[in-house]
Amino acid sequence: MKRKGQHFLLSAKARTISLKQVYTMGEDKAYEMFRSLRWPETEGEAVCPRCGCCDAYDIPTRRKFQCKACGHQFSVTSGTIFAARKLAFTDLLAAIVLFVNGAKGVSALQVSRDLDVQYKTAYVLCHKLREAMAKEQADAMLKGIVEIDGAYFGGHVRPENRKEDRRDRRLAVNQTGKRQCVVVMRERGGKALPFIVRHEGDAVPIVRDRVHTLATVHADEASSWDDLHAGWDTWRINHSQAYFEDGACTNQAESYFSRLRRMEVGTHHHIAGPYLNAYAGEAAWREDHRRRSNGDQAMLVAGAAMASRQSRRWAGYWQRAA
Numbered sequence: 296m297k298r299k300g301q302h303f304l305l306s307a308k309a310r311t312i313s314l315k316q317v318y319t320m321g322e323d324k325a326y327e328m329f330r331s332l333r334w335p336e337t338e339g340e341a342v343c344p345r346c347g348c349c350d351a352y353d354i355p356t357r358r359k360f361q362c363k364a365c366g367h368q369f370s371v372t373s374g375t376i377f378a379a380r381k382l383a384f385t386d387l388l389a390a391i392v393l394f395v396n397g398a399k400g401v402s403a404l405q406v407s408r409d410l411d412v413q414y415k416t417a418y419v420l421c422h423k424l425r426e427a428m429a430k431e432q433a434d435a436m437l438k439g440i441v442e443i444d445g446a447y448f449g450g451h452v453r454p455e456n457r458k459e460d461r462r463d464r465r466l467a468v469n470q471t472g473k474r475q476c477v478v479v480m481r482e483r484g485g486k487a488l489p490f491i492v493r494h495e496g497d498a499v500p501i502v503r504d505r506v507h508t509l510a511t512v513h514a515d516e517a518s519s520w521d522d523l524h525a526g527w528d529t530w531r532i533n534h535s536q537a538y539f540e541d542g543a544c545t546n547q548a549e550s551y552f553s554r555l556r557r558m559e560v561g562t563h564h565h566i567a568g569p570y571l572n573a574y575a576g577e578a579a580w581r582e583d584h585r586r587r588s589n590g591d592q593a594m595l596v597a598g599a600a601m602a603s604r605q606s607r608r609w610a611g612y613w614q615r616a617a
């Protein structure tokens with residue numbers, strides 16, 4: 296009998312960073328790391344975010360810099376998604392490690408307990424990490440073979456206790472109107488790009504923007520995908536008959552949804568509404584990088600966060616909400 300290969304996440308290659316390492320490294324080393332992620336082209340030497348000057352006074356006691364050209368004072372996180380951070384650099388790095396380690400997502404409550412930080416802090420931090428992850432997907436175009444599929448999330452209607460009181464939840468009048476459709480376009484061996492629409496069929500114009508016209512598209516038998524034939528070489532698979540037939544399949548898109556569903560059911564319990572987009576993007580990032588070590592993943596997220604501008608949605612979130 297052929298021995299099945301070890302699951303990637305169980306292999307030593309998948310583990311290249313741990314919380315133990317993060318805290319052993321200490322605050323100074325963690326700070327150095329964030330500096331080199333922020334300013335990779337100068338190997339961690341400060342660059343003024345206001346004027347671009349590479350010459351700055353170092354104020355090591357406060358971990359700040361002052362630009363020699365324009366006098367602007369800044370820190371390693373100024374102007375990035377981590378601007379005005381209050382966490383220590385080790386805690387920030389530990390949060391990123393915890394976050395990438397959760398294959399089906401990590402709840403803010405868990406981060407708050409694991410790092411002993413306020414729930415509010417953990418909540419905003421997790422959303423900032425999702426925002427940094429989403430950067431990678433922003434301008435991506437897909438080519439080659441692209442699988443397309445949709446699945447509905449949110450808007451659950453709890454059935455009434457007594458059978459005679461129950462209504463047909465398939466009818467639009469008996470729904471909450473909060474149900475949303477996540478559509479994913481997934482290039483085989485490439486990226487997964489999710490987006491949110493009301494109904495699956497609304498997705499075709501978006502596919503036009505993100506999938507190269509020479510790509511081959513695979514979709515299921517749902518009539519919402521009939522319009523794809525006009526734009527692309529389109530293969531269809533009838534799931535009531537088979538999951539794979541004549542080379543047509545959407546299994547990669549399905550495995551994306553199985554991860555997103557596990558995130559919903561197993562971690563967040565409810566991920567609808569305005570944040571569905573953020574979680575859908577996170578699931579795509581996790582799919583895209585699932586074969587990389589957790590150390591690589593942590594550096595990708597930390598690097599993307601340090602290259603992201605201050606978050607419009609999440610900067611000072613609780614101050615505004617209060």
Ligand SMILES: [Zn+2]
Pocket residue numbers: 343344345346347348362363364365366367
């Ligand atoms: Zn300057």
